[in-house]
Amino acid sequence: MLDLLVPSWSDAAGRHGFRPPDAAKGPSPALRAQQMDGTPPAEQVPPAQPPQELLRAQQLGLGLGVQPLNEPLRAQQVHGVAVIEVSPGAQSPVGEADALVSATVGLAVGIATADCVPILLDAPGVVAAVHAGWRGSLEGVVLATLRHLATRHGVAPAEVRVALGPSIDGCCFEIEREIAARFAVRWGSRVWRLWRERPAGKGTLDLRGFNALVLLEAGVGENAIERVGPCTFCGPGPWASYRREGPDCGRQLAWVAPGPRP
Numbered sequence: 579m580l581d582l583l584v585p586s587w588s589d590a591a592g593r594h595g596f597r598p599p600d601a602a603k604g605p606s607p608a609l610r611a612q613q614m615d616g617t618p619p620a621e622q623v624p625p626a627q628p629p630q631e632l633l634r635a636q637q638l639g640l641g642l643g644v645q646p647l648n649e650p651l652r653a654q655q656v657h658g659v660a661v662i663e664v665s666p667g668a669q670s671p672v673g674e675a676d677a678l679v680s681a682t683v684g685l686a687v688g689i690a691t692a693d694c695v696p697i698l699l700d701a702p703g704v705v706a707a708v709h710a711g712w713r714g715s716l717e718g719v720v721l722a723t724l725r726h727l728a729t730r731h732g733v734a735p736a737e738v739r740v741a742l743g744p745s746i747d748g749c750c751f752e753i754e755r756e757i758a759a760r761f762a763v764r765w766g767s768r769v770w771r772l773w774r775e776r777p778a779g780k781g782t783l784d785l786r787g788f789n790a791l792v793l794l795e796a797g798v799g800e801n802a803i804e805r806v807g808p809c810t811f812c813g814p815g816p817w818a819s820y821r822r823e824g825p826d827c828g829r830q831l832a833w834v835a836p837g838p839r840p
């Protein structure tokens with residue numbers, strides 16, 4: 579399974595990833611065949627002639643993720659701020675929510691996106707996957723998730739590390755100025771630092787930057803917040819973009835599972 583991994587989360591290899599739309603449908607027949615005998619595909623590739631697919635994946639920074647114990651549990655995503663904590667035995671969809679939390683070792687949760695910001699949170703013994711489009715970001719879905727980790731699991735923001743996955747960035751995410759103004763009313767005038775004015779009452783907003791700002795101000799360490807992957811609209815790679823391709827663009831899946839408590 580080719581997933582984009584968070585470079586600094588090498589200790590969490592095999593329990594997180596940003597899975598491109600094609601991979602989300604399952605590995606290609608070629609890769610599946612290579613994986614049949616259990617040898618990691620990268621080691622089977624003759625150095626002189628790596629398959630184009632794998633070569634391209636490596637150029638794009640995609641690593642070889644490991645399938646989680648379960649197909650990641652999903653929710654009905656509604657651009658809200660509800661947080662659902664999953665339990666073993668749960669079935670997808672687990673309910674209407676844009677943030678899923680798991681505190682069961684190996685039990686993966688995932689959210690699907692195509693331009694919206696996929697956010698993975700990893701803390702000792704507990705993880706979360708968050709879907710943050712502009713509506714969820716405005717309403718503070720990532721802050722609601724941090725609060726859940728604190729109140730239910732006693733996890734301080736300083737113990738959490740966060741990865742903001744491939745999403746439409748400040749280069750391309752054009753919205754009405756009126757929407758940015760709603761962010762500024764709710765979160766303060768510092769939001770305008772993430773805004774680039776365009777003609778006709780429009781501009782672009784850096785949504786990943788906004789969520790990073792919220793996390794930082796809530797107490798997550800600056801070095802614990804990482805942007806992973808390109809802009810889905812203009813960047814390279816296999817990432818789906820709703821704005822570029824329309825509703826049939828496919829979805830990437832951001833997933834994470836808890837490791838054992840240290």
Ligand SMILES: [Zn+2]
Pocket residue numbers: 746747748749750751809810811812813
């Ligand atoms: Zn862009």
